[in-house]
Amino acid sequence: MLYRQVNEGCRAAYEHLMQSGLYASLTASGALVAHEEASLDLAAAPGACRILRPTRIPFVSYPYEWAFSALQDAALLTLDVHRQALEHGMVLKDASAYNVQLLRGRPVFIDTLSFDFYREGEPWVAYRQFCQHFLAPLALMAHVDERLGRLLREFIDGVPLDLASRLLPARTRLQFGLLTHLHLHAKGQARHADASAEVRAQRAASAKVSRTGMLGMIDSLAGAVRKLSWAPTGTEWGEYYSDTNYSDEAASRKQDLVGRLVARIKPATVWDLGGNTGVFARCALAAGAGFALSFDVDAAAVEKAWLTERKQPHGVTPLLLDLTNPSPALGWAHQERQSLAARGPADLVMALALVHHLAISNNVPLPRVADYLAELGRHVLIEFVPKSDSQVRRLLAAREDVFPDYTEAGFRAAFARRFDLVESAPIEGSERVLLLYSNKSAVGRGEQHG
Amino acid sequence: MKREKPILPCLLLVLVAQLAFVRDAQAYLDPGTGSLIIQTIIAAFVGTAFTAKLYWRRIKAYLSRDKNAVASTPTPPQEGDTDRG
Numbered sequence: 001m002l003y004r005q006v007n008e009g010c011r012a013a014y015e016h017l018m019q020s021g022l023y024a025s026l027t028a029s030g031a032l033v034a035h036e037e038a039s040l041d042l043a044a045a046p047g048a049c050r051i052l053r054p055t056r057i058p059f060v061s062y063p064y065e066w067a068f069s070a071l072q073d074a075a076l077l078t079l080d081v082h083r084q085a086l087e088h089g090m091v092l093k094d095a096s097a098y099n100v101q102l103l104r105g106r107p108v109f110i111d112t113l114s115f116d117f118y119r120e121g122e123p124w125v126a127y128r129q130f131c132q133h134f135l136a137p138l139a140l141m142a143h144v145d146e147r148l149g150r151l152l153r154e155f156i157d158g159v160p161l162d163l164a165s166r167l168l169p170a171r172t173r174l175q176f177g178l179l180t181h182l183h184l185h186a187k188g189q190a191r192h193a194d195a196s197a198e199v200r201a202q203r204a205a206s207a208k209v210s211r212t213g214m215l216g217m218i219d220s221l222a223g224a225v226r227k228l229s230w231a232p233t234g235t236e237w238g239e240y241y242s243d244t245n246y247s248d249e250a251a252s253r254k255q256d257l258v259g260r261l262v263a264r265i266k267p268a269t270v271w272d273l274g275g276n277t278g279v280f281a282r283c284a285l286a287a288g289a290g291f292a293l294s295f296d297v298d299a300a301a302v303e304k305a306w307l308t309e310r311k312q313p314h315g316v317t318p319l320l321l322d323l324t325n326p327s328p329a330l331g332w333a334h335q336e337r338q339s340l341a342a343r344g345p346a347d348l349v350m351a352l353a354l355v356h357h358l359a360i361s362n363n364v365p366l367p368r369v370a371d372y373l374a375e376l377g378r379h380v381l382i383e384f385v386p387k388s389d390s391q392v393r394r395l396l397a398a399r400e401d402v403f404p405d406y407t408e409a410g411f412r413a414a415f416a417r418r419f420d421l422v423e424s425a426p427i428e429g430s431e432r433v434l435l436l437y438s439n440k441s442a443v444g445r446g447e448q449h450g
Numbered sequence: 451m452k453r454e455k456p457i458l459p460c461l462l463l464v465l466v467a468q469l470a471f472v473r474d475a476q477a478y479l480d481p482g483t484g485s486l487i488i489q490t491i492i493a494a495f496v497g498t499a500f501t502a503k504l505y506w507r508r509i510k511a512y513l514s515r516d517k518n519a520v521a522s523t524p525t526p527p528q529e530g531d532t533d534r535g
Contacts, residue, residue, distance in 0.1 A: 123481070123486050123493070124489065125481040126481070127481065127485055127486075127489050128481055128482045128485035180488075180492045180495075180496075184488055185485065187488075188484040188485065188487055188491075189482055189484035189485060190484065191484055192484035195483070203483050203486070204483045204486050204487075207486040207487055207489065207490045208490060209489060209490055209493040209497075210493070212497040212498075212500065212501055213494060213496070213497035214493065214497075215497065215500055216495075216500035216501075217489065217492065217493050217496055219496065219500045219503070220492070220499070220500075
């Protein structure tokens with residue numbers, strides 16, 4: 001259970017949020033997470049005036065795991081929440097991307113305590129943070145390389161604007177939004193950085209922005225964000241399922257089989273590792289899973305999955321993940337952002353046609369694959385692809401076969417150390433086999449997740 | 451990245467049951483002097499542009515004689531609401 005404590009100092013702002021109609025309007029549209037008030041007895045520290053119990057988000061994901069369009073949607077949501085707050089005499093006092101979560105194809109603002117009173121003339125204190133958390137990474141992804149989104153993993157308070165400005169191509173100076181909010185903004189920061197603390201305090205106190213100016217800033221930032229776009233180049237876009245070893249018939253049989261095995265477990269949470277565009281995560285939901293995540297290392301697949309979910313929400317959250325270097329614990333004392341494993345375990349982890357990539361392309365010994373999956377899931381559903389399969393042959397074509405243990409028997413032996421086999425089922429029309437395992441250790445067993 | 455002292459310590463994020471520790475999530479944000487100053491300058495431009503945009507929409511709506519559109523177009527800001535900077 002998650003509780004948040006509102007202290008006396010924030011009572012007035014919280015009450016205004018609740019009584020002005022802002023909370024009702026934001027929660028009705030799904031922009032803000034709803035909460036209930038709980039007993040003050042639950043206060044963890046003195047000075048509490050309210051205890052809130054927000055509706056639980058099934059899985060907390062981080063901006064460095066999002067598709068380009070998901071980060072863009074989160075940016076626009078933040079600006080919209082700020083604009084609506086302004087209409088009710090309030091502002092967002094921070095604009096961190098971590099204040100947004102993804103749920104059913106939409107971003108949701110989760111920080112109920114980010115609202116403060118609007119004071120006429122005051123500039124937006126979260127302007128710099130908005131640019132660092134949203135505009136800079138989006139601009140870098142759109143104008144330089146999508147992979148620069150990973151800078152968010154290194155810079156936990158967003159991409160420094162001087163760095164973004166230096167990395168962006170000169171042509172971005174021709175766009176008013178990027179020229180002002182990134183390039184000039186970075187210059188402005190550098191210009192005032194050397195002043196003494198007193199001088200800076202004086203300058204900051206004299207900075208005034210009218211209400212119209214504030215509305216103009218929101219409009220301008222939203223325009224700059226909307227103008228950015230990223231579409232994967234090359235042939236991969238949209239052709240994921242035309243290049244597999246499955247005939248249509250075998251593919252449909254695989255989906256049926258996955259559905260049947262998922263239904264056997266009745267998982268509340270499913271993590272599909274190597275989930276591609278989310279096809280099998282959706283398949284798991286159709287089979288009765290409560291909530292599904294689809295992880296993939298390919299940003300194009302994650303983008304496509306997000307766009308699909310945004311268009312027609314199924315309940316799949318697509319996330320970018322390199323399983324050979326998964327999201328670590330980050331921030332102060334490694335406690336600000338959780339590692340992937342710390343956010344689990346899932347009731348069911350699916351790894352369909354993934355293990356050969358780990359074992360052969362990335363040299364991970366099969367017992368190590370089993371060990372890590374045993375940390376992540378109470379059950380795992382694996383599709384084993386044998387060496388005779390052309391996909392594996394392709395991986396081995398360019399290198400020496402130093403994987404004598406990569407056989408179905410070797411795989412089963414490696415997994416038997418950590419898992420009990422529940423069922424194995426060959427996929428008709430292919431050489432592959434689906435194996436459903438139950439974790440031998442009590443990884444998070446009995447705990448509530450999701 | 452700057453981590454300065456909390457300006458307005460007022461919030462506590464409390465994770466009960468799942469996490470054995472209590473995390474302080476003090477509401478603080480260093481807006482950055484340079485960011486504030488540059489914001490006043492940019493806001494002066496974009497505020498004016500924003501007002502002009504709203505008037506322009508009203509004019510276009512009027513010219514197209516679509517009364518519904520006129521009614522639904524937001525009213526541009528009024529009362530000497532000018533920018534400094």
